Amino acid sequence: MSGDILLAASHPTSAPHNSHKLHDPDTAPLEAATTSRSRADYNFPEGGTRAWLVIFGSFSIICGTFGLISSVGLFQSYWQTHQLAHYTSRDVGWIAAVNVFLNLFLGVQIGPLFDRYGPRYLVLIGSVVYVASLLILAQCKLYWHFMLVYGVLTGTSSAFLTTTALAVVAHWFERKRGMASGIAFVGSSVGGIIFPMVLKSTLSRLSWAWSVRVVALIVGVLLVVGNTTVKGRLPPRKNGGAVDLRCFLDARFSWATLGVACFEFVLFGALGLLPTYALFQGFSSQTAFNSIATLNAGSALGRCFSGYMSDRVGRFNTMLFTLIWTLLAVLVLWLPLGHNVYAFYAFAPMFGFGSGSIVSMAPVCIGQLCKADEYGQFYGTSYSVVAFATLICIPMGGELLPTIGATSFVGFFAGILVLSLWSFLVARWACLEWKWKWNVKV
Numbered sequence: 362m363s364g365d366i367l368l369a370a371s372h373p374t375s376a377p378h379n380s381h382k383l384h385d386p387d388t389a390p391l392e393a394a395t396t397s398r399s400r401a402d403y404n405f406p407e408g409g410t411r412a413w414l415v416i417f418g419s420f421s422i423i424c425g426t427f428g429l430i431s432s433v434g435l436f437q438s439y440w441q442t443h444q445l446a447h448y449t450s451r452d453v454g455w456i457a458a459v460n461v462f463l464n465l466f467l468g469v470q471i472g473p474l475f476d477r478y479g480p481r482y483l484v485l486i487g488s489v490v491y492v493a494s495l496l497i498l499a500q501c502k503l504y505w506h507f508m509l510v511y512g513v514l515t516g517t518s519s520a521f522l523t524t525t526a527l528a529v530v531a532h533w534f535e536r537k538r539g540m541a542s543g544i545a546f547v548g549s550s551v552g553g554i555i556f557p558m559v560l561k562s563t564l565s566r567l568s569w570a571w572s573v574r575v576v577a578l579i580v581g582v583l584l585v586v587g588n589t590t591v592k593g594r595l596p597p598r599k600n601g602g603a604v605d606l607r608c609f610l611d612a613r614f615s616w617a618t619l620g621v622a623c624f625e626f627v628l629f630g631a632l633g634l635l636p637t638y639a640l641f642q643g644f645s646s647q648t649a650f651n652s653i654a655t656l657n658a659g660s661a662l663g664r665c666f667s668g669y670m671s672d673r674v675g676r677f678n679t680m681l682f683t684l685i686w687t688l689l690a691v692l693v694l695w696l697p698l699g700h701n702v703y704a705f706y707a708f709a710p711m712f713g714f715g716s717g718s719i720v721s722m723a724p725v726c727i728g729q730l731c732k733a734d735e736y737g738q739f740y741g742t743s744y745s746v747v748a749f750a751t752l753i754c755i756p757m758g759g760e761l762l763p764t765i766g767a768t769s770f771v772g773f774f775a776g777i778l779v780l781s782l783w784s785f786l787v788a789r790w791a792c793l794e795w796k797w798k799w800n801v802k803v
Contacts, residue, residue, distance in 0.1 A: 405535040405733075411592070412533040412541075418590030419545035422484070422526040425583035426491070426519045428552010429576070430464070431657055433457040434636040435560050436511075437755075438649060441637075443569065444502055450637060450759035452504070456512045457633050458755045463516030465625075466748035468524040472741020476734060479593035480525045487521025488584040494518055495577035499570040524741055526587065527724050531736035532594040539676055539725050543668020546721035550664060550713075553657030555579070561650050595734050608739055613791040614730050618743045620784030621723045624684070626750040627774045627781070628716050632656075633755035634762060635709070638770075641762060642700055652709050659710030660717025667718035675802035676729055677789040680722045684782045687715030691775045696768065726788075 406412045437453050445453050475483060494514040501507050526545065534541040556576060563572035608614050635656065636649035663683065671679040694708035724740055731739040762770045792803050 406533055406594075407535070407537050414590045415529060415533055415592055416541050416545050418587045419526040419530060420548040420551075421583040422522050422548070422587035422591065423545055424548035424552040424555075425580040425587075426464075426523050426526075426552075427546075427549035429556055429580065430457075430461060430519075431549055431553030431632055431660075432556040432560065432653055433460070434633050434653055435557055435650065437633060438636045438640070438646075439560075439564060439569070440507065445504055445507070448504060450634075450762070451756045454633060454755035454759040456504075456507050458752050459508065459512035460516035460519075461629055461755075462748045462752035463513065464520045464523060464748075465744040465751060467517060467520035467745075468741030468748075469745030470741065471520055471524040472528060472737035472739070475525050475528045475737035475741075477597050479597060480529050480591050481593070483521045483525045484584075484588055484591055487518050487525070488588055490518035491515060491522060492577055492581045492584065495573060495580060499573035499577070522584070522587070524737070524744075526591065528737040528740055529591055529593060531728055531733045535733065537672055538728065539671030539679070539722070540668040542725050543664045543666075543671075543721045546664045546668075546717070547661050549720070550657045550661035550717055553660065554654050557650055557654045557657075606742065608731070608742055611730060613788050614727070614739070614743070616784050616788035616791060617723075617726055617730070618746050620680075620684075620781045620788060621727075621743065622747045622750040623777050623781035623784060624687075624716075624719055624723070625747050626754040627777050628720065629751045630754035630758040630774060631712065631716070634758045637759070638762060638767065639705065642698070642705075642767060644700075644702055644705065648702060648705070652705070655706060655709040656713035656716075659713030660720075663714035663717030663719075664721040666714075667722050671722060671725060676722060676726045677785065677792060677803040680719060680726055680785050681782070681789065683715050683718035683722065684778070684785060687712060687719065688775065688778045688782060690715055691771060691778060696771045696775065698767075698771070726785075 437450070437457060440456075441448070441450060441453050471483065494510055498507075498510045498515065501510055527542070530538060530542050530545055556579075559575060559579065560572060563575050567575075609618075632653070635652045639649040639652050640646065667679050667683055670682075690708060690711040694704055694711060698704050698708060727739050727743050728736050758770065758774075761773060765773075789803050790797055793801060
């Protein structure tokens with residue numbers, strides 16, 4: 362997208378005649394003709410065997426990457442009681458933080474590479490390195506081993522996979538992109554249910570090394586499926602492949618990115634620290650394991666719900682609804698939780714429902730602000746900023762929990778959620794040319 366187009370999007374008075382084209386997800390790509398793409402290129406299949414096989418491949422890749430990341434709290438709690446018992450929760454938290462940071466931050470380059478070269482080699486390279494890094498992780502014993510292998514190597518290789526798996530959805534769907542992205546993102550929830558169950562069983566019966574090898578085998582099968590089914594459709598962008606930060610000139614994009622960053626801070630902080638929080642409150646290790654699985658079960662429902670609703674009532678509207686839902690779950694259930702294990706089990710799936718909805722909606726909201734063949738660039742650029750929030754959330758939370766106590770810890774997360782809600786309210790306002798309207802599909 363040229364700088365002139367972005368500036369016009371940021372300042373409604375300069376281009377009032379095309380505002381509806383930018384905001385209506387049903388017509389935007391069809392109406393926004395560009396010099397790099399003919400109008401025929403934007404006749405999206407919106408379904409069919411080939412398109413749904415691509416979604417299945419994206420689902421499989423996300424299951425093996427984000428699904429495993431969703432279980433990172435179990436890794437951390439295990440490391441703190443075994444290999445890294447003499448390190449603080451803050452120190453151990455940096456390992457997962459670096460992994461998530463690289464996964465998201467490197468999208469600023471991988472996204473444009475996807476737009477330029479397509480998904481095939483990005484997925485292949487990422488798959489080989491990702492599985493190899495998990496096999497090496499099985500042999501890790503020292504802190505720097507875990508940081509180098511899980512933090513750096515696994516985080517870098519998963520960036521190739523996750524960015525590509527999400528960006529390729531925009532090649533096949535526009536009108537139904539919310540639903541398609543939601544289905545693909547369910548893979549994260551399925552992985553977040555499967556991997557805790559696998560780790561719970563294997564870590565109690567096998568060694569750390571063999572437990573991780575079992576995980577690597579499952580991931581390998583999922584990535585084989587992804588490599589055989591994920592295909593691009595749009596021709597490569599001749600001017601793609603380079604980092605371009607001009608998208609931040611669009612106020613809608615900047616505010617939406619800030620909203621995503623605030624929410625991801627809360628989400629990855631919760632995923633990384635919920636088992637530790639459970640133990641801190643005196644709950645059993647069984648409850649700590651179950652918290653991640655139940656959270657991801659609720660997340661799977663949320664991703665399907667948000668995908669269905671967003672295509673009907675609007676993507677930013679759905680995002681605001683689910684942000685309010687998540688904030689209420691934190692304030693009503695988590696904040697006064699105390700030592701009530703039943704309330705904890707009620708909170709986990711409700712928080713998962715809201716967080717899962719938001720996670721699947723965020724890339725779709727970003728994609729609504731650009732053309733289909735620019736989606737990789739916009740997604741990667743946005744999440745390169747979001748990555749800095751995920752870098753500090755787990756170490757910061759690990760330091761805050763024992764220092765300020767459980768109630769203040771949850772209150773801090775609630776405050777960050779309020780900031781996320783406010784950012785998306787402003788982003789929606791900008792989408793409407795700074796004229797607030799309630800009954801509009803945005």
